[in-house]
Amino acid sequence: MRGTLTGKILAAHIVDGELETGNEIGIRIDQTLTQDATGTTAFLLFEAMGVPRVKTELSVSYVDHNMSQFGPENHNDHLYLQSVAAKVGAYHSRPGNGICHQVHLERFAAPGKTLLGSDSHTPTAGGIGALAIGAGGLDVAVAMGGGAFYLTSPAIVSVELKGRLSDWVTPKDIILKLLSIMTTRGNVGAVVEYCGEGVASLSVPARATCTNMGADLGVTTSIFPADETTRDFLAAQGRPEQFTALSADADAEYDRITKRLDAEQDAAVIENIRRHCPDAKISEPDADGMVSVSFSRVVIDLSDVVPMAAAPSSPGNVVTIADLAGTKVDQVLIGSCTNSSLHDLMVASAVLKGRKVHPRVELGIAPGSRQVLKMLVDNGSLGDMVAAGARILECGCGPCIGQGFSPGNDRVSLRTFNRNFAGRSGTKGDKTYLVSPEVAVAAALTGEITDPRKLNAEYPQIQQVEKFLIDDGMITPPLPVDESARVEIIRGPTIVKPPAGEPLPEKIDGDTVIKVGEKITTDHIMPAGTLLKLRSNVPEYAKHVFAPLNEPGEPTFAERGMSVKQAGRCGVIVAGDSYGQGSSREHAALCPMYLGVRVVIAKTIERIHQANLVNFAILPLSFEQAGDYDRIDAGDRLIIEDVAEVVGSGQTVTVRNATKDFDFTCRVNLSPRQREILAAGGLLNYTRQANG
Ligand code: MIC
Ligand code: SF4
Numbered sequence: 001m002r003g004t005l006t007g008k009i010l011a012a013h014i015v016d017g018e019l020e021t022g023n024e025i026g027i028r029i030d031q032t033l034t035q036d037a038t039g040t041t042a043f044l045l046f047e048a049m050g051v052p053r054v055k056t057e058l059s060v061s062y063v064d065h066n067m068s069q070f071g072p073e074n075h076n077d078h079l080y081l082q083s084v085a086a087k088v089g090a091y092h093s094r095p096g097n098g099i100c101h102q103v104h105l106e107r108f109a110a111p112g113k114t115l116l117g118s119d120s121h122t123p124t125a126g127g128i129g130a131l132a133i134g135a136g137g138l139d140v141a142v143a144m145g146g147g148a149f150y151l152t153s154p155a156i157v158s159v160e161l162k163g164r165l166s167d168w169v170t171p172k173d174i175i176l177k178l179l180s181i182m183t184t185r186g187n188v189g190a191v192v193e194y195c196g197e198g199v200a201s202l203s204v205p206a207r208a209t210c211t212n213m214g215a216d217l218g219v220t221t222s223i224f225p226a227d228e229t230t231r232d233f234l235a236a237q238g239r240p241e242q243f244t245a246l247s248a249d250a251d252a253e254y255d256r257i258t259k260r261l262d263a264e265q266d267a268a269v270i271e272n273i274r275r276h277c278p279d280a281k282i283s284e285p286d287a288d289g290m291v292s293v294s295f296s297r298v299v300i301d302l303s304d305v306v307p308m309a310a311a312p313s314s315p316g317n318v319v320t321i322a323d324l325a326g327t328k329v330d331q332v333l334i335g336s337c338t339n340s341s342l343h344d345l346m347v348a349s350a351v352l353k354g355r356k357v358h359p360r361v362e363l364g365i366a367p368g369s370r371q372v373l374k375m376l377v378d379n380g381s382l383g384d385m386v387a388a389g390a391r392i393l394e395c396g397c398g399p400c401i402g403q404g405f406s407p408g409n410d411r412v413s414l415r416t417f418n419r420n421f422a423g424r425s426g427t428k429g430d431k432t433y434l435v436s437p438e439v440a441v442a443a444a445l446t447g448e449i450t451d452p453r454k455l456n457a458e459y460p461q462i463q464q465v466e467k468f469l470i471d472d473g474m475i476t477p478p479l480p481v482d483e484s485a486r487v488e489i490i491r492g493p494t495i496v497k498p499p500a501g502e503p504l505p506e507k508i509d510g511d512t513v514i515k516v517g518e519k520i521t522t523d524h525i526m527p528a529g530t531l532l533k534l535r536s537n538v539p540e541y542a543k544h545v546f547a548p549l550n551e552p553g554e555p556t557f558a559e560r561g562m563s564v565k566q567a568g569r570c571g572v573i574v575a576g577d578s579y580g581q582g583s584s585r586e587h588a589a590l591c592p593m594y595l596g597v598r599v600v601i602a603k604t605i606e607r608i609h610q611a612n613l614v615n616f617a618i619l620p621l622s623f624e625q626a627g628d629y630d631r632i633d634a635g636d637r638l639i640i641e642d643v644a645e646v647v648g649s650g651q652t653v654t655v656r657n658a659t660k661d662f663d664f665t666c667r668v669n670l671s672p673r674q675r676e677i678l679a680a681g682g683l684l685n686y687t688r689q690a691n692g
């Protein structure tokens with residue numbers, strides 16, 4: 001980590017622990033962001049902590065996810081968030097002002113700052129050189145109260161960019177290329193640091209596309225150096241004084257990450273690693289056909305990158321557009337925090353200008369922010385989109401989080417978003433592909449997946465903006481302290497205080513309420529879409545835990561969980577690899593906790609989700625022998641003795657399967673601080689105790 005950009009920012013912010021890869025460290029957080037879908041809980045927990053006013057340099061509460069306002073819940077949330085921000089000294093970005101990550105990049109993010117956000121795509125701000133990390137709402141609430149954020153000191157991997165992108169090939173294709181090398185698995189605890197001569201050719205929003213979707217690699221964050229391009233962007237946003245030049249030293253030391261891959265199933269990935277990682281070490285396959293792979297550097301020549309897509313149903317399922325050419329397309333959506341910058345939408349509108357959307361295709365375009373929308377209006381680009389037949393959506397997350405635009409059955413949807421997990425669009429069995437705006441717009445015109453280089457069109461040359469339109473009229477700044485004191489917090493009846501955690505019992509007498517497979521995402525555990533409006537009401541939302549996995553006619557997960565809880569036993573979830581991928585939503589821990597879940601046993605658990613489990617006093621365990629996973633079935637009774645000792649210092653624990661009459665061993669991967677949090681009955685209790 002010596003000499004790395006990340007190491008420098010961490011060193012400037014460390015308040016606890018030793019900066020050495022693998023150690024737990026506490027860092028000071030300069031800025032926080034929350035969005036409405038996680039923000040109501042974050043602010044309710046902040047209130048419960050009893051800290052009267054935020055203590056960061058700035059904390060911004062955005063409303064961008066849940067804006068459909070079917071029923072009173074969304075509006076109640078918005079009013080609560082606006083009033084609580086005024087009460088506690090936070091900025092409030094009103095509905096319609098744009099997606100948190102896009103607006104934060106435009107108006108607040110700065111090089112060298114630490115940013116903690118209750119949204120997994122917070123690393124978007126790494127495009128400007130901020131160290132931006134996604135976390136659960138409770139961690140963000142603690143940071144708002146001036147508490148340190150704790151993380152594992154990361155393994156820093158360099159991604160060197162060489163050359164330049166060709167016309168029609170985009171930053172989205174760079175991150176898809178990186179996903180084809182690093183995949184969505186085995187990167188927990190790593191940070192991706194971009195470097196190399198290719199960086200200079202990428203604008204700040206282009207860099208932000210790469211760091212945004214870096215979240216889907218499962219890394220802690222991704223970051224670019226802050227250079228002349230960054231200076232120009234900040235100046236064009238009217239914030240030149242916030243520029244600081246930042247880069248890694250020429251002799252920076254990067255860290256190896258190690259992962260196990262299946263020699264057969266992952267053959268293409270292994271080949272990509274061989275080709276792009278000059279220091280890769282790849283073992284021979286073991287008896288199970290697994291190889292161990294490690295590397296610290298990835299090199300991508302931008303001039304070799306071609307248009308790509310993530311095919312259904314994972315951002316890591318990367319293929320080239322050439323492989324998909326000719327696939328009929330029914331829906332095209334351009335927007336989301338990955339690809340809704342002014343440049344992205346100007347390219348789309350320039351290609352659409354004077355042409356018509358294919359009769360089979362519905363095209364929806366959601367500008368990322370009000371700044372983008374207003375500039376598209378002023379320069380006439382919006383008119384070109386409308387003339388071509390595009391449906392213009394409001395500035396927000398919209399279809400990306402299943403708020404409308406669910407595709408019809410068996411229909412193909414092309415989206416410039418960052419996630420295509422099964423069912424996330426709101427349609428079971430959906431066929432969603434993730435692509436660049438260039439590929440999206442080409443398909444909107446031809447009605448099929450088309451390599452945009454084969455379109456009979458000139459590549460639009462979009463000039464760098466020298467001055468963005470600056471109008472912060474929809475961002476309410478913090479009130480002075482005396483005015484805050486007079487603010488009444490508005491709490492509609494759908495805003496329900498979240499339950500606090502409680503310490504684990506001395507002996508866990510558990511029932512396996514569910515056994516799930518590999519790569520279970522938080523969209524499986526706690527679906528969003530039309531249920532998003534229940535985020536401020538845990539008892540109601542909890543009825544839908546694991547809803548996509550419920551079997552028709554059978555008791556739901558929630559019903560099974562509740563009956564185990566009422567019988568005085570603990571709920572246990574058994575899972576495969578990468579459990580809890582995706583969103584930072586802490587409801588994926590909070591709602592199971594409400595239903596009596598006290599233990600998760602998985603092959604591996606993703607970073608943010610593991611932290612959320614601990615924050616809500618659920619014990620995360622991992623199988624010592626992955627094969628033991630196969631010996632457990634749903635309904636098995638699992639017993640853990642001496643829980644206090646396990647939580648206090650145990651490195652491993654014996655779990656008894658009383659139904660099948662055998663014992664197995666699990667690892668207890670907890671830092672000393674996480675052990676204290678569990679012993680206190682969750683982070684809220686721990687913070688309250690620490691504050692006396
Ligand atoms: C997502 O993209 O899944 C979300 C919705 O933005 C989530 C946050 C949430 O669930 O509210 C995320 O990425 O953290
Ligand atoms: Fe919103 Fe989608 Fe970005 Fe999540 S990934 S913040 S839902 S636009």
